[in-house]
Amino acid sequence: MDNKNSPKNILIVGMPRSGTSMTTNIFVRQGYYVAEDLKSQTRQGDKDNPAGYFEAEQLIEANVSVFNAAGYPHHNTWLFDAIDVETANSIDNVRPEESHRALVDSYNQHNPWVWKDPRLCYTLGYWWNILDKDSTAVLLLRRNPMDIYQSFLRMNWRKGSEEDKQDVLEREIAHITAAKKTIEALDIPYVEIDYGKFESNPKEIIGKLNSTFNLNLKVTDLGYDKKLNHKGFKGKIGVYLRRLKSFLFPHWLRSFIKVMLPKFLLEKLKKN
Numbered sequence: 001m002d003n004k005n006s007p008k009n010i011l012i013v014g015m016p017r018s019g020t021s022m023t024t025n026i027f028v029r030q031g032y033y034v035a036e037d038l039k040s041q042t043r044q045g046d047k048d049n050p051a052g053y054f055e056a057e058q059l060i061e062a063n064v065s066v067f068n069a070a071g072y073p074h075h076n077t078w079l080f081d082a083i084d085v086e087t088a089n090s091i092d093n094v095r096p097e098e099s100h101r102a103l104v105d106s107y108n109q110h111n112p113w114v115w116k117d118p119r120l121c122y123t124l125g126y127w128w129n130i131l132d133k134d135s136t137a138v139l140l141l142r143r144n145p146m147d148i149y150q151s152f153l154r155m156n157w158r159k160g161s162e163e164d165k166q167d168v169l170e171r172e173i174a175h176i177t178a179a180k181k182t183i184e185a186l187d188i189p190y191v192e193i194d195y196g197k198f199e200s201n202p203k204e205i206i207g208k209l210n211s212t213f214n215l216n217l218k219v220t221d222l223g224y225d226k227k228l229n230h231k232g233f234k235g236k237i238g239v240y241l242r243r244l245k246s247f248l249f250p251h252w253l254r255s256f257i258k259v260m261l262p263k264f265l266l267e268k269l270k271k272n
Contacts, residue, residue, distance in 0.1 A: 006135070007032075008213045009107070012116040013124060013179045014141035015172050016078050017151035019195040023141055024054040024116040026222060030215070033110035048155060051223075054116050062100050063119035066126050069094045077122060078171055079157060088178055092125035104130050111135065121175040125182040137212055138190035140179055145172040147195075198224040 010027060014020045028034060035041035035056040043053040064075055067083075070091040074080035104127070107113045112135075120127070124138070149158070149168040158164040183190050191212040197205050202219045210217055 005214060007112040007215055009112050009132070009136040010114045010213060011120055011124065011127070011136065011138045012114065012141060013120045013138055014118065015121070015143070015148055015175050016118045017148050017155070018141050018143035019198070020116050020118065020141055021049045021051065021053050022198075022224070023139065023193070024114055025051045026209075026217070027112075027114045028054060029221065029223065030217070031112075033107065033113040034116075054114075056115070056117075058103060059115055059117050060119070062097075062103055063117055063123050065097070066091060066094055066100075066123045067119070069097075076119060077175070078118065082167075082171060082174065083122060088122050088174075091122055092129075092182070094126055096126070096130050100127075101130055108132060118175070121179040124179055124188070125186060128182070128186050128188060133188075136189075138179075138183060138188050139209075139212070140176070140183070140190055140192045141195060142176065142192060143195035145169045148172055198222060199226060 007030075010032070012020050012024055024034070028038075034054050035058070038052070038054075041057050042055055045052040067074070067077075071087050072083050077083045107115075145168070149165055152158045152164075152168050153160055158168060182188070189212070191208045193205060193208060202222055202224065205222060206217050206219055209215055
């Protein structure tokens with residue numbers, strides 16, 4: 001690949017619910033490779049991410065194994081116990097597995113490719129040691145932490161207490177701080193994007209993406225849909241409705257209804 005003029009491979013780094021799926025989809029529509037079979041090897045779209053999630057299962061599994069090798073025993077760093085600074089710092093010193101080198105080699109057969117996984121906030125340094133540095137760059141995606149927290153509530157990832165809010169806000173800081181520390185320490189080429197600019201200043205977004213990744217995108221290629229941005233009043237209403245639904249229809253009642261109602265009637269209710 002002509003590293004100087006060809007589109008660069010991209011690592012999308014950011015907290016969950018910060019627009020990473022929407023951003024990845026920009027590059028997927030441009031022909032970027034994510035997985036051999038998007039349908040079976042990535043999580044498909046739903047009401048929270050209609051277009052899909054674009055996280056390759058093999059990349060997730062590899063990142064979890066890196067966590068484990070560094071001493072962090074959980075599947076991710078936003079729903080389980082927070083990763084401590086010492087463990088996070090030790091990830092860069094984990095010896096690369098041969099299977100991970102093979103994973104990188106397999107992606108390099110499909111240039112340009114895009115990786116998206118919030119775990120990259122902590123594993124970026126590990127991967128940078130075995131990536132082709134001349135043909136790869138990082139997209140660091142930021143979003144208002146309160147909007148991320150609101151989205152966590154919508155996903156039922158938090159209960160809405162002050163303690164929960166502080167935890168999410170602190171984790172957002174920790175994830176982005178870890179990523180930026182690695183970027184600066186290893187002098188990784190990157191661009192930082194504010195999710196809010198997709199709506200307020202899309203031309204600025206286009207300029208940054210084109211210059212960093214050797215692309216020729218237009219504003220229409222961003223695919224931003226304001227209706228899918230659930231921050232503010234609409235997002236809060238959504239949270240309250242979900243809580244009301246859980247209160248009126250607890251899990252045991254929903255399971256009972258699924259068993260008792262005919263399948264065709266259930267499908268009709270879902271559509272309405």
